[in-house]
Amino acid sequence: MHPTIETVTTRIRARSKASREKYLGRIAEARAKGVKRGHLSCGNLAHGFAACSASEKEALIGTTLPNLGIVSAYNDMLSAHQPLKDYPEQIKAAVAGHATAQFAGGVPAMCDGVTQGQTGMELSLFSRDVIAMATAVSLSHDMFDAALMLGVCDKIVPGLLIGALSFGHLPTVFVPAGPMPSGLPNAEKSRIRQLYAEGKVGRKELLEAEAASYHAPGTCTFYGTANSNQMLMEVMGLHMPGAAFVNPGTPLRAALTAAAAKRVAGATALGNDYRPIGEMVDEKALVNAIVGLVATGGSTNHTIHLIAVAAAAGIKLEWQDFADISGVTPLLCRIYPNGQADVNHFQAAGGFGFLVRELLGAGLLHRDVKTLVGDGLEAYAQEPYLDGDQLRWRDAPAQSLDLDVLRPASNPFAPDGGIRVLGGNLGQSIIKVSAVKPTHRVIEAPAMVFTSQHAVQKAFKDGLLHKDVVVVVKGQGPRANGMPELHQLTPALGVLLDLGYKVALVTDGRMSGASGKVPAAIHLSPEAVADGPIARIRDGDIIRLDTETGELNVKAPDLATRKSDVPDTSAHEAGCGRELFAGFRALVGGAEHGAASFGWEGIV
Numbered sequence: 001m002h003p004t005i006e007t008v009t010t011r012i013r014a015r016s017k018a019s020r021e022k023y024l025g026r027i028a029e030a031r032a033k034g035v036k037r038g039h040l041s042c043g044n045l046a047h048g049f050a051a052c053s054a055s056e057k058e059a060l061i062g063t064t065l066p067n068l069g070i071v072s073a074y075n076d077m078l079s080a081h082q083p084l085k086d087y088p089e090q091i092k093a094a095v096a097g098h099a100t101a102q103f104a105g106g107v108p109a110m111c112d113g114v115t116q117g118q119t120g121m122e123l124s125l126f127s128r129d130v131i132a133m134a135t136a137v138s139l140s141h142d143m144f145d146a147a148l149m150l151g152v153c154d155k156i157v158p159g160l161l162i163g164a165l166s167f168g169h170l171p172t173v174f175v176p177a178g179p180m181p182s183g184l185p186n187a188e189k190s191r192i193r194q195l196y197a198e199g200k201v202g203r204k205e206l207l208e209a210e211a212a213s214y215h216a217p218g219t220c221t222f223y224g225t226a227n228s229n230q231m232l233m234e235v236m237g238l239h240m241p242g243a244a245f246v247n248p249g250t251p252l253r254a255a256l257t258a259a260a261a262k263r264v265a266g267a268t269a270l271g272n273d274y275r276p277i278g279e280m281v282d283e284k285a286l287v288n289a290i291v292g293l294v295a296t297g298g299s300t301n302h303t304i305h306l307i308a309v310a311a312a313a314g315i316k317l318e319w320q321d322f323a324d325i326s327g328v329t330p331l332l333c334r335i336y337p338n339g340q341a342d343v344n345h346f347q348a349a350g351g352f353g354f355l356v357r358e359l360l361g362a363g364l365l366h367r368d369v370k371t372l373v374g375d376g377l378e379a380y381a382q383e384p385y386l387d388g389d390q391l392r393w394r395d396a397p398a399q400s401l402d403l404d405v406l407r408p409a410s411n412p413f414a415p416d417g418g419i420r421v422l423g424g425n426l427g428q429s430i431i432k433v434s435a436v437k438p439t440h441r442v443i444e445a446p447a448m449v450f451t452s453q454h455a456v457q458k459a460f461k462d463g464l465l466h467k468d469v470v471v472v473v474k475g476q477g478p479r480a481n482g483m484p485e486l487h488q489l490t491p492a493l494g495v496l497l498d499l500g501y502k503v504a505l506v507t508d509g510r511m512s513g514a515s516g517k518v519p520a521a522i523h524l525s526p527e528a529v530a531d532g533p534i535a536r537i538r539d540g541d542i543i544r545l546d547t548e549t550g551e552l553n554v555k556a557p558d559l560a561t562r563k564s565d566v567p568d569t570s571a572h573e574a575g576c577g578r579e580l581f582a583g584f585r586a587l588v589g590g591a592e593h594g595a596a597s598f599g600w601e602g603i604v
């Protein structure tokens with residue numbers, strides 16, 4: 001094992017010792033002796049199977065067959081989730097005779113693409129915790145011996161995982177639907193967006209490009225948060241191996257769904273291969289997740305979500321863990337926004353099987369981990385295929401089939417993973433440099449301060465930003481307005497970069513996993529409404545952002561004594577359902593603690 005990976009793992013384990021022991025004790029108590037439904041009263045059980053078929057009732061009255069709980073994020077709004085509609089019936093058919101399966105509950109799912117730049121985006125981060133709570137409500141019927149989580153996108157997999165960990169005694173498998181076929185290349189889509197931002201094409205051309213890029217059921221093909229989720233599920237052993245990027249509606253996809261159901265039914269406490277998710281998601285699995293994240297140039301949103309997921313398992317992650325791991329983990333993938341390719345190209349080049357084998361070989365992934373299909377990660381260095389109607393696995397390609405997309409550890413795109421922590425007199429922030437040109441990684445320029453991304457877009461249209469500038473957008477933190485993604489700034493700031501200006505973004509908000517080329521210090525903590533120094537920056541202040549030294553400073557000797565200009569957030573307190581989230585805005589922790597709204601003592 002790489003010494004730094006060992007060191008980081010050891011310090012995570014040390015700081016989490018008490019909380020992890022408490023968590024493991026809790027899930028040990030929840031483990032059933034026999035079928036979980038055995039503790040229910042007759043009345044409870046009768047309600048639980050009232051709507052079942054006669055054969056299902058007979059099975060549920062018995063105490064030999066496990067009962068699986070299905071939690072699904074199906075809806076028609078996310079192209080990535082639309083194929084999940086028929087999965088429950090596929091799952092029930094797959095385990096018939098060996099287990100029963102009940103649709104335990106549906107959870108909401110927001111498409112960040114639909115809400116990007118809209119008011120709804122202010123509910124996006126909070127929707128992760130709503131999904132976690134809805135998952136717990138679904139499983140709280142407490143008559144399940146294992147669970148299947150059907151979901152793919154941004155806040156949904158983290159939410160399902162947090163919820164599943166609150167029932168950590170259950171073996172749990174994540175079941176994806178896979179990416180849509182490749183459409184208009186992401187880079188061409190972005191080029192047309194920049195032309196639109198410059199007024200060189202109209203809305204008709206823009207919509208044609210967008211519709212050609214997002215054109216079918218399945219996950220969008222850029223490497224954003226949704227597809228970063230798929231990587232996490234592979235390196236944490238929570239998928240069937242290689243399930244991430246098999247396209248929807250294919251025989252292989254259907255076979256993998258059936259295999260997931262059978263596998264998790266075989267991993268319950270009733271058998272001799274009990275694999276509860278709460279034991280699987282341990283310090284080593286979480287370090288493997290961070291390694292996978294930085295090795296692939298994954299979404300910066302996971303510097304928030306993984307901290308919340310870890311806390312749900314009693315484990316305390318810090319941003320410095322990400323930075324230290326990133327510093328020794330090579331960048332092995334170039335998938336848009338970190339390159340031209342999409343996830344289908346990545347899959348064709350060798351996919352996660354190749355990646356996992358390379359990272360294992362480089363001593364960057366812990367081998368001694370429990371996964372859904374066995375001990376160790378070697379199974380995830382394989383790829384699934386159909387031999388007739390038989391689902392089998394074979395070793396991933398020995399060589400990358402496209403060195404422009406996927407590299408061996410011996411010949412990486414970059415020596416480090418590109419997620420860094422910036423510190424200085426403004427607090428702590430995160431920056432991902434894997435998609436930022438080296439010439440854009442040190443920026444020193446005058447600040448222009450805004451309180452919304454729409455004000456920035458207007459300033460751009462009015463020609464006020466065509467100069468060297470550090471755009472500061474404050475009042476975008478979790479307590480202020482739910483910490484929306486400010487991804488719609490990318491086209492305008494990208495135009496300025498392409499015109500040769502020195503441009504950077506500094507914000508207490510987030511960017512999308514699909515953001516990339518603009519140097520952006522994001523998740524700045526403390527946020528403006530929590531008395532963060534960002535509220536004391538003034539137009540014209542010189543800000544230095546240096547990704548090499550890890551510095552983010554404003555050159556203002558009187559910064560500490562200045563009066564804070566805290567943005568008025570009253571406009572964000574109602575409308576579009578936001579009035580229902582006052583409790584979340586009051587409870588939510590800082591980005592560096594996972595921005596969770598559960599009121600846990602473990603997350604401040």
Ligand SMILES: O=C(O)[C@H](O)[C@@H](O)[C@H](O)[C@H](O)COP(=O)(O)O
Nearest residue numbers: 112113116224225226512513514
């Ligand atoms: O974190 C992410 O990956 C994003 O939230 C992503 O899910 C979102 O949908 C983007 O907005 C899509 O990119 P465009 O908005 O550029 O289509």
Ligand code: SF4
Nearest residue numbers: 111112113153220226
């Ligand atoms: S990847 Fe983003 S835009 Fe695509 S379906 Fe998922 S949430 Fe929506």
